[in-house]
Amino acid sequence: MANAVVSPDLIQVLARIVGEENVRADEPMSAHTTFKIGGPADAYVMPRTADEVAAVVRACDEAGAPLAVVGNGSDLLVADAGLRCVVMQILDNMASVRVEDTRIVAQAGATNAQVARVALEAGLAGFEFASGIPGTIGGASIMNAGAYGGEFKDVCVELACVTPAGESVRVSREEADWSYRHSMMGDAGYIVVEAVLDLARDDAAAIKDRMDDLKARREEKQPLEMPSAGSTFKRPEGYFAGKLIQDAGLRGYRVGGAQVSTKHTGFVVNAGDATAADVRQLIVDVQNRVFDEFGVRLEPEVKMWGF
Ligand SMILES: Cc1cc2nc3c(=O)[nH]c(=O)nc-3n(C[C@H](O)[C@H](O)[C@H](O)COP(=O)(O)OP(=O)(O)OC[C@H]3O[C@@H](n4cnc5c(N)ncnc54)[C@H](O)[C@@H]3O)c2cc1C
Incomplete structure (x- = not known):
């Protein structure tokens, strides 16, 4: 770890928070970006709960170590020399999705594809546009991901976030202040841990047709x-x-x-x-x-x- 700013002590603290198996040192970022490019992160941590996210934020703050958050790494170019910071991955360890009437409550690490599948099974329409965007709900919240006329801001009504001070807060659609590839959470350095999507009932076959059509259009053009x-x-x-x-x-x-x-x-x-x-x-x-x-x-x- 030449020139690392993340001390072995901090790595031990992180391991106590998220479990040994969820912390790695010198983790190659090429394994975590869709570009398959990027040098090592000093520390790579994969929390399992919102409380662990908050505890990691506070631990890094106390240690004076910079912290970056990665979802599926599908919008990232990481330098060959890597990252002198702690990288927090919000992906598989925080990927539960549940349906509540016409709403879907998804942890930030759930992928758009996973949420689109749940929506289809529940006969809920409105998220088809995102089914082929290869990122997470957290990434979609930060970037206001959009495609084929749909945007994340059209369907998301509320978020649960952790602030840079390590506090848990709810963020309304108005507070999120979404615009083209922009959000308040991105500006303020909030970490998204959960999103609530409000969808509309529709026939599952019609939803599937729309998803298949968008998939075919992506495959043809991209x-x-x-x-x-x-x-x-x-x-x-x-x-x-x-x-x-x-x-x-x-x-x-x-x-x-x-x-x-x-x-x-x-x-x-x-x-x-x-x-x-x-x-x-x-x-x-x-x-x-x-x-x-x-x-x-x-x-x-x-x-x-x-x-
Ligand atoms: C083949 C391909 C097609 C694509 N098509 C589209 C498209 O149609 N529309 C579109 O909008 N994008 C598209 N993208 C880009 C990308 O998929 C989106 O921007 C996506 O929303 C990024 O999500 P991610 O989880 O991969 O985020 P990452 O790339 O991991 O991170 C992106 C940003 O979000 C932040 N972030 C991620 N998760 C969190 C979290 N939980 N809390 C706080 N910050 C977080 C990161 O810090 C970073 O700033 C495409 C990418 C690829 C490779």
Whole structure:
């Protein structure tokens, strides 16, 4: 752990909170990102309850160690040198989902696909748009994930969160202040532990048809067979990022193992052994070329950590 800011003492404290089996030192982030890229995190911790999340937050705060939260890592580019902090994963250990009448209460580590399946089985409509977004409910809450005309803010009525001070709070839809790929929780550093979705009753066969249709559209348009983090850039006002990139002649453009997808120019893919440095350089090159050609500044949607 060269230059680590996470002490062995803190790792022991974390192990007491979440159990030995749920803490790792020097954990490669490439195993936890859909890009399959990223160096080691000093410490990687996988809490099982909201109380454990709060206790980890307080322990890191007391130790002066920075803390980052990861869900399914489907919107992340982590630097090759890794992360000098504690990374908290909210995924499988906090993934329970229950139905209450027309509402679904999901822990933040449940995946969108898992919640969509539960909604389908319960005959509840409104979450089909998210069934193919390969992240968690926590990631969807922070990013206001959206696709095919639907957004997380349309269905989520309440969240349970842990604040940076380690306090448990409820957050209403109004307080969440969602807009395009933005939330109050992201700004304030809140950790999402649970979300309540309000859906509408519908025929299960009709829900399934809509999910199948969106799945087919994704498979046709997106390079799902290659590691990526989805759309690399936010949609610029009045344009489509993929179209600008294509019109700038960058389809298939490569830096090392990173490539502008030939199938969907809005995606940067890991075409084999790409480093984070490759992807980052490619992003900068694309931004510069598109700006030179069209005067539009593309802003990354993908979160870049450790640079
Ligand atoms: C093939 C592909 C297709 C995609 N298609 C879409 C799409 O159609 N629409 C779309 O919106 N996105 C899409 N994405 C991007 C990504 O799936 C979404 O942004 C998703 O919401 C991220 O969720 P995650 O759990 O993977 O979050 P991560 O990537 O792990 O984290 C993303 C951000 O959320 C924060 N975060 C995660 N969980 C929590 C939590 N519990 N509490 C607090 N903060 C948290 C992280 O700190 C980070 O800032 C796609 C990605 C891929 C790879």
